Structure formats: C-alpha cells, structure tokens
Amino acid sequence: MNHSAPIIIVGAGHAGGRAALALREQGYAGPLLLIGDEPHLPYERPALSKQLLLDSQPAAACHIGSAEQYLTLAIERLAGVRVAAIQPQSRRIRLHDGRELDYQQLLLATGGRARQASLPGADLAGVQLLRTLDDAAALRPRLQAGQRLVVVGGGFIGLEVAASARQLGCAVTVLEAGDRLAARALPPLISAKLLALHHSRGVEVRLGCQIAAFRGDGSVNAVELADGELLACDTVLVGIGIQPNTELAAAAGLAVGNGIRVDARLRTSDAHIYAVGDACEFPCPVSGQPQRLETWRNAEEQGRHVARSLLGAADAYAALPWFWSDQFDHSLQLAGQLQAAANCVTRALPDDGLLLFYLDAAERLQGACGWGAGNSIARDIKLAELLIRSGKPLPTAALADPASSLKSLLKGVASV
C-alpha cells in the first residue's frame, strides 16, 4: 500500500467536482486527482436543457470552480481521460491508455449516460441525446425558429427541451408512452398542470404513444408511430432516462444494485472506495431502503458529504431529496418523499399554482410538491422542508388554507 498515493476521484461531473473542492475546504492537504472523460471542467447540468439552449449562455457559467482554482488548490485534473478498470486489492486503477495509478482512497462519481431508444434508425443523424455540454452544443443549432422537433419521452429532460425549443420558435411534438407526463416522479395533479401548460404554449403532446422507428436517409426526417403514422421532423430528441455508470464498479466486484451500493456514509462494499451522485444507490434516511436519485441537490450534497466521509467522519448522509424543473415561465419543486404517504392535502394558490402536502398516518409531513409561475412556490417548499424536518404533527386544515402562513405554522411547531 502506498500512503503517499492520492485520493482519486473518477468522474469530473457535478458530484466529483464538488467533492474535490470540498476535500480542500475540509482541510485535506494531501495529493488529490480528479479524472474525467469529458474534456471540460466539472459543471452543473441543469442549464443544458434550459438557459444554455435559450440564451446561448456560455458554458463557463455552469462550471464548478475555475481552472485557476483547481491549480491554486493543487487539485490535479486529468480531462478527457477514461478510467478503464479498478483493482481494489492492489488499490490501483487503470486508465484507457493502459497507465496505472495507485490510490489511497477512491471516489466513484461516474454519473449516468442518456439512454438511447432501441428502435430502428436510432443511429440516424439528428437523433439527439442530452447529457453533456457537447450534446447541448450539438442540439442548440438545430432549434432554429421553424424547425420541427419531436421529443421522445415526456419526462423532465424531454419536457424542458420541448419548452425551450417552443420558446425558440420550433414546432414541437412530445411523444410519451405512458398515460401522463413525468409519471415516475410526479403526482397526477402536477402532471395535469404540465400537460395544460405545454398545450397552451402550442406543444403537441401525445400520450400513450408507441413509436415504431426513426426514418430518414442518413439524417432523420420522420418518426414512424406503431400505427403507421409518420411525423415529419428535422430533429429528434430522445429523453427516456439515464443508465447509471456502474460497469466499472461491477467489474471490480463491488456490490451493485440499481446503482453502486453504498452505506449511509456513502462507502461501497470496499472499505477504500466510495460512490456518490446519479451512479450510487444509498439507504434512504427515512425508510432505510436503497434509493438512487438523479438530482442536482443529491450530487451537490453527496459530493460535500463524501469529502467528510473520506476524511473519517462517521455521520450518515441525511439530506432530504429535493429537485426542481423549469418549463416556460413556470417551475415545480418537490421535497421529501411522496410515496407511502397516508394522506395528501391540496392547497390551491393564485394564478393556477398548487401545493401538495403528503402526510403520514400521524399527520407528520413527509413530502411536498409545488407548481406555479416563476419561483412563486420556492419559499413554501423551503418551509415545507423545515416542517418535514420538524417531524411534528400538523393541522391539515391550515395546510389546505392559502391564507395560513407556513412560516407561522413552523414557528408554532418549533415552540410546542
């Protein structure tokens, strides 16, 4: 074993970049190496389907840290380099070019890759995926006013791109196999709001839609549906979810379920290897059940938490799940857990906004979901998070009443 070997982070995305910076913030002064197969600095991905398409925002605005910062902090970066294998027994990794490097501890922050549709024609030019800055750069010039875009998949990425493309003047059709939008993550009431918004802005949404193939001669020019109908288009965006990058871990013999298995400290089945972000499956702080999240906050908070774990801290990762999505001039936010709630309380807000509160049998808040114009529901969702953390029973009538302030509820709870 080599004591002067670095902590190596595999995957220079959101969680990997955040972990590297956090290790230095936490006082780790030893050697630190961040390896990523993308040519870029670590960056945040949410803008790829939103501001980056809409405003042609410069990629640098998404970066986590600057090149100078990594230099100053003595965080060595290998960009455009792929890790090919891990040898846990000798604590060594092999790079794609055959080079071998020893590690003292290893962090896997390998994220996920956009899933490609397994349909004839998926390899045609113009059938796009969206996960990376390079994907966004390839998609952006295709979204000129008047272009026809077909989005495959009515999940968040698909709907956000649909909204951006529509705002850019494209003709947009969203094809979703299920009977409502973003069904995996959202309650039916919010799916309905999303559908209404997209319809009202001129996006054609087809639910229960089966696709047979992508058609074209070198370049895609139509999507063929199962019933034979042809939808002419210039570009297809496939947004049907991601595949977590777990192969490296699995090949090294680490425990892998729906993600790289980690314990509450984010350590894998190997004592010197940790995992974070979209790639890992960690115990839910509430139920203890393994869960894998694909959200900005999860990458951010796990990146920070694992820095402390790598340096010996014993505490469990306990952040509440939270995410947002922005579409047109609306946003939604979701905090906590919605599944397994005994009761759901609805609060209607002005301007067609909506807050949903999910309570357990003892009327303690488990989760909340909000929908509204701009960031109008952000404050209430933050207060809902604090109410969830309080763990106290709440009066459902007050939750349902738009005139009753969540902040005073929280203060009431705090003083009980």
Place this chain on the structure above:
Amino acid sequence: MSHWIAACDVDDIEQEDVLRFDHAGRTYAIYRAPDDQFYATAGTCTHEKVHLADGLVMDHIIECPKHNGRFDYRSGKALGAPVCVNLQTYPVKLEAGRVWIALADA
C-alpha cells in the same frame, strides 16, 4: 457619490421578510429583519440570475429560491456552495415612513 432613493413604505415589508425593488434597470432586495432593522442587497443571486425576493428569510439569512444558496443579508456574505460570490449591499435609512437606499451615482 451616491444618492438616496425611496424603495418602499416601511409597512410594505413584514418582519423577517424581503421585497423586490426595481429601479433604473436594476433590481434590489429590501429586507426587514426580525429585530425590525432594514437592509438592502442586490436583487439577484450570485450563482444564477434568480430573484432573491422569491426566497426565504430566516433570521438574518436569505435563502435563494433556486438552489438554496444562502447569504447573510446584513453583510452580503455568501455562506457556502453553491454560492461563493458575496452580494452587493447598500446603505439603508428610514425617513417619513419610507425605506431609502443609497445607490451609487451612475
């Protein structure tokens, strides 16, 4: 040099709350602390251009509505990732029931 601009009435903001104020093409956030002191900062987060007035004020902290970036609105200090750049702050005075902020002359 700077000049004073009336941003709002004292009663426009509740205790431990924030109000957006737009002036001359820029946006500001005016705060009323739990101890009834008033403060003013730049109106948008330093992480992305998001209006802080949609965020949550707790004690002397404003939490951004988007990614929970937190600032001490008295000093403008950014309190940790994802925000690392401090907020610009502005002097505030109360006069004739109104809240005034001092803006640098253009």
